[in-house]
Every structure is written in C-alpha cells, then in structure tokens.
Amino acid sequence: MLRRTIITTAVLGLMVALPAQATYTSIQANLLDGVPETDYTAGVLTIDSASVPTTQLTLNDPDPLLGTVTDMDLDLVTYFNYVFMDGETVKSIFTGGNFSLTFNYDSSPYYIEGPISNMVFYVSSATPSLSYIAGEGLFQAAYELPGSDNWPAPLQSSIKSLTLAFGCDLGEFDWAEGALDCPLETLMTLYPDNSAAPGPAALLLLIPGAALLRRR
Numbered sequence: 001m002l003r004r005t006i007i008t009t010a011v012l013g014l015m016v017a018l019p020a021q022a023t024y025t026s027i028q029a030n031l032l033d034g035v036p037e038t039d040y041t042a043g044v045l046t047i048d049s050a051s052v053p054t055t056q057l058t059l060n061d062p063d064p065l066l067g068t069v070t071d072m073d074l075d076l077v078t079y080f081n082y083v084f085m086d087g088e089t090v091k092s093i094f095t096g097g098n099f100s101l102t103f104n105y106d107s108s109p110y111y112i113e114g115p116i117s118n119m120v121f122y123v124s125s126a127t128p129s130l131s132y133i134a135g136e137g138l139f140q141a142a143y144e145l146p147g148s149d150n151w152p153a154p155l156q157s158s159i160k161s162l163t164l165a166f167g168c169d170l171g172e173f174d175w176a177e178g179a180l181d182c183p184l185e186t187l188m189t190l191y192p193d194n195s196a197a198p199g200p201a202a203l204l205l206l207i208p209g210a211a212l213l214r215r216r
Helices: 001-017 200-215
Strands: 027-032 038-041 044-049 058-060 069-086 089-105 108-126 131-139 142-144 157-166 181-190
Touching: 058 069, 069 108, 069 200, 089 131
Parallel strands: none
Antiparallel strands: 027 058, 027 181, 038 044, 044 069, 069 089, 089 108, 108 131, 108 142, 131 157, 157 181
C-alpha cells in the first residue's frame, strides 16, 4: 500500500511539473490585400490567393505565435448543390471540393489542407454597392503546423467566419445560374472542431426540399 501511494504521488508530481501540450484554438486568414481572389461561375466557388501580405495570417496555439509568416497561399474550391429556405433566408448548400493553406513560418514550410464535406453560403446583407456573403463548412484536415503542431480534431475541422465582400447588389443572386463579377475581399477562420455547417444527418433532412426546388 505504501509503495502504491509513493508511485501515485510521483505520477501526480510529474503531471504538475510537466505542462500540458498546447493545442491550436484557431487559424485566422485575412485576405484584405486589395487584390480580388474570389470567383463564382457556373456553380463553382473558387478562392485563389497566391500572394497575401504576411501579416494577414494569425496562428493561435492557443495564443498567437510571434514568428514570421511568408509565402502564404490559400486555395478553396467547392461546388453548388442546392438551395433551401431557412426562415426568410435562402441558404445555398455546396458539397465537395478541397481546401488548402500553405505558408512558411520562420523560413520553414507548413500546411493545413483536406477535402471539403459541405459548405453553406447566404447573403447576409446587401446595398446597391456592397454585399456580404457569409459562409461556413467542414473539411477533413491533414496538417503540419508550427508551435505545438497539435490540431485536435483533424477529421472534423471547421471553416467558419468566411465572409466574401462584393461591390455589387447580390440580394437576388441566382446560385444555380449566376456568376460573380465583382469580388472584393475574403476573411476566414479555421477551427479544430465540427461546429460549422449542417452535419451529414442534417443535410439528409434537407434533401426532400432540394428535390422540390429542382422540380420547380
């Protein structure tokens, strides 16, 4: 009994002495570089930014890492599937595609990337000269990151706070046939969880409504 008590005490002492490994809380990508990088044509949404100012990427591990970020490249492609009504809001479901974020941190290469499960987009506000499309989605992350290099939920990661700003009125935008010819800027936050967009079960519940819309 005494030996067991000593061993238990030693283990607890080690747990106190050794700090728990940190994990990422989010990655924020701010593409406010004055260069349009978003395109939507024929049901395909594409974000392609090969040269973003290095100050626009924040790696929270869990606090912001203070090293130097260079050569950031963010790419996203996903495909329109159907629309449905959520109250008075028309939301557009996208499925498939891929997300990729690569960058150098203190001169070493890193990445987080993977296939997209689903995305949801909707026009959150509109004026004759400016519109915002808000979106979020899920992707399966593979990664190699600086700091702790610990992304807690690689198979259920979220793309959230995705805001696309456009210099035109998209209040009656046709997701099925429309094309965006006035893209401005993109903001995006990645989270290591599954808090974004409907999960597969929720999407199945929406399929009957999607079929009805297609018949119309």
